[in-house]
Amino acid sequence: MVKGFTNSLIQCVLFTFNFVFVCFGVIIGVLGGYFLVKSTDFKQIIDTPDTGAIVVVLTGIAVFIISFLGCFGAVKENSCLLKMYCFCVGILSILIIGPLIIFMVYSVKLDEIMEKQLLTAFTEYRVNDPKKNSISAAIDTLHQTSKCCGYNGPAWWAANLPEFEDNTVPASCCSNQITIGLMNRPQNKCTIDQVKFTQGCEGELRTILKLFFNTMITSLLIIGLTLLIAAAIACILANAARAQ
Known part of the structure; x- marks a missing residue:
């Protein structure tokens, strides 16, 4: 039994x-x-x-x-x-x-990957690329999905890339879809005071991957x-x- x-x-x-x-x-x-x-x-x-x-x-x-x-x-x-x-x-x-x-x-x-790969990708961003290369498009998507802007914040763009020396950021960081011209064409950049996402993408992506x-x-x-x-x-x- x-x-x-x-x-x-x-x-x-x-x-x-x-x-x-x-x-x-x-x-x-x-x-x-x-x-x-x-x-x-x-x-x-x-x-x-x-x-x-x-x-x-x-x-x-x-x-x-x-x-x-x-x-x-x-x-x-x-x-x-x-x-x-x-x-x-x-x-x-x-x-x-x-x-x-x-x-x-x-x-x-992870630290080495973030510093080498992510930083390199951000330095290769080209706002005026007519064909919108895959890296630039991926960064725009990252801005929207991870709610972040720039490698370590919106100010990164003006400090590191000549295209943004006028204190602007990519339009994917902005609060609204800004259009210009008679054809209502989307604008590629916006001013830093229009930024919606203030957190840097390095920190956001690091948190997601680490978790x-x-x-x-x-x-x-x-x-x-x-x-x-x-x-x-x-x-x-x-x-x-x-x-x-």
């Missing part, structure tokens, strides 16, 4: 573990997908770990499928399913190491360690199911 109670307890714990991970797999997959979509706004101006994000999305899907398998195996006390679950969880725990290392490296080198990297590192560590515990519990239940 004690043995039956122990098996039931293990079964309940394993099912609970995996039900939580079914939900967690969805959350982490959505989070990775959100970063992939969001990173397209500034992909031209700063290198982002798309490979790591893709692996996170795939990990989320795998966690969902494997955890569902674990739930089903726990309920049925199916020895074959539980052994398959143990094997899959072990492989998944090893694969998590890849994106974990990627995000840890990016987190450590994402830390969230991913913490999530992957928790998933990896907890999956190993779940695998150990599943192995115990599988041996108990086979012995019956």
